[in-house]
Amino acid sequence: MMSEGLRERSKARRREAILRAAYRLFADRGFEATTIADIAEAAEVSPRTVTLYFPSKLELATSRFDAFTDRLGTAVRDRAEGHSIVDSLEGWLRAEAADHSELDDLYDRMLELNPQVKAVANTRLTEVIQEGTRILAEERGETPDDFGPRMAAAAAAAVVCEVMCRTPREHDIETAMAFLRAGIAALPAPRPATDPGRPAPSGGPRG
DSSP states (O other): OOOHHHHHHHHHHHHHHHHHHHHHHHHHHOTTTOOHHHHHHHHTSOHHHHHHHOSSHHHHHHHHHHHHHHHHHHHHHTOOTTOOHHHHHHHHHHHHHHTOOHHHHHHHHHHHTOHHHHHHHHHHHHHHHHHHHHHHHHHHTOOTTSHHHHHHHHHHHHHHHHHHTSOOOHHHHHHHHHHHHHHHHTSOOOOOTTOTTSOOOOSSOOO
């Protein structure tokens, strides 16, 4: 009888084989032109097996990015006491770089060749960045609608995309984080809430 550990490893290998086959086909034929049957044949599994792991083709295409943004969201929300959101972002980038694999490179290639999938991925990244904007605003004593947190969040999104959409290197991460920290440090101090030029708090980030 197959042990639990062996069963889990077998499932993980099958899942990766499906992802690998799908990303190659999406890159070569395009997302719309590729069917679940095509992916199943390339992965040497049944179409039913593909849908057991990934209920829809879009879910398959974005699953790796969803896991990526889930880890980013967790790093931002569950940061250690005394760690700023920028500290957490740097720690997350370093952990992601350490786990970077050939499958990540294949996924990036697929994403670049399928704008409709990339648009969905960018939307999901924006949602995480908006959460980061709220946290950064709290750290600075501002509201998420204030210019400073929005600028910092936009820079953070650019850093994430630029570092992770290539094979990450230690020097790249150091350069990116130095840029981001310097940019945040250059923001003017928050204006007092009684400042007549400061808009009233909105109560939260815009949807």
